[in-house]
Amino acid sequence: MTGMRFWMASAGCALALAAGGCATPQQDARYMAGHFRAQADLRTADGRDVGKAVAEEIDGKIRVIVDATGLPKGVHGTHVHTVGKCEAPDFASAGPHWNPTQHQHGKDNPAGPHAGDMPNLDVGESGADRTIFVLPIGTFEQLMDQDGASLVIHATADDYKTDPSGNSGARIACGVFQSM
Numbered sequence: 001m002t003g004m005r006f007w008m009a010s011a012g013c014a015l016a017l018a019a020g021g022c023a024t025p026q027q028d029a030r031y032m033a034g035h036f037r038a039q040a041d042l043r044t045a046d047g048r049d050v051g052k053a054v055a056e057e058i059d060g061k062i063r064v065i066v067d068a069t070g071l072p073k074g075v076h077g078t079h080v081h082t083v084g085k086c087e088a089p090d091f092a093s094a095g096p097h098w099n100p101t102q103h104q105h106g107k108d109n110p111a112g113p114h115a116g117d118m119p120n121l122d123v124g125e126s127g128a129d130r131t132i133f134v135l136p137i138g139t140f141e142q143l144m145d146q147d148g149a150s151l152v153i154h155a156t157a158d159d160y161k162t163d164p165s166g167n168s169g170a171r172i173a174c175g176v177f178q179s180m
Contacts, residue, residue, distance in 0.1 A: 036140050040151045040175030042068065045088035050173045051128075053151040054180075055080075057140035064135060068121055068153065068173075069128045076123060077158030077168025080116030080135065084148020086174035094150040094174055096164060100142045106161040107136070115142075116149075117166075120157050143177070150176045 040053040051068040066078060083095035097105060098116030106112040115138035121129040143149050153173040158166030 036144075037180040038144060038149075038177035039180050040177045042066075042151065042153065042173045042175040043086070044173050045091070047088075050153075053175055053177075055140070055143065055149075055177055060139070062135040062138060062140055062143060063132065064118060064151070065130070065132045066118075066121065066151065066153075067128075067130050068123065071121070071123045071127050071129070071153065071173065072155075073123055073125060073127065075157035076121045076172070077154035077156065077166050078118045078121050078131070079114070079152055079154070079158070079165070079168075080118065080143070081150045081152050081174075082116070082147070084150050084176040086150055086152075086176050091150075091152055091171035091174040094152050094171070098138065098143065098149055100138055103137075104163040105166055106159070106163070108159075108161040109163060112161070112163075113137075114164075117158075117160075121153065144179065148176060150174055 037056045042051045044050055050070045053064060053066045055062055055064045080098040081094035082098045085093040087093040097114040099114040103114055104111040105114050113136050115135055118133050119131055121131060123129045152171045155169035155172050158168040
């Protein structure tokens with residue numbers, strides 16, 4: 001069965017090459033083994049490095065680890081966005097929150113959450129914070145679809161209920177997930 005799944009994925013690559021690429025056999029093998037990972041290098045609109053995010057599929061769930069540095073002190077909304085594109089100055093190119101199940105935003109919203117909803121970062125005097133979170137829904141295959149995905153850090157706290165973005169303010173940092 002594993003050989004057949006690999007062949008089917010590889011056959012799909014032949015079609016995907018015309019559209020700009022596909023996963024390598026090594027990436028396909030890691031995905032089938034449940035060890036698929038992607039990293040997003042987080043940058044501000046002026047290109048300053050402010051950390052990284054790593055997404056990894058573990059036991060069919062997506063764990064995201066955000067290591068942020070050099071951010072303004074305070075609480076910042078953090079979300080996985082639906083498009084793998086981070087164009088300054090406002091990162092609107094990242095699209096809306098990743099939401100393959102069409103829920104509303106927020107863990108405190110009775111019609112939520114989006115798959116890309118994450119806890120706030122709580123940045124102290126050092127400008128750094130780390131969060132580890134398992135996304136509530138979604139698969140790695142959905143996350144790393146044809147247009148990719150990104151991680152966005154917002155200027156203010158997410159209220160965990162206001163649709164569509166938690167009232168979390170401007171996008172101050174962004175990174176595109178790239179396969180590792």
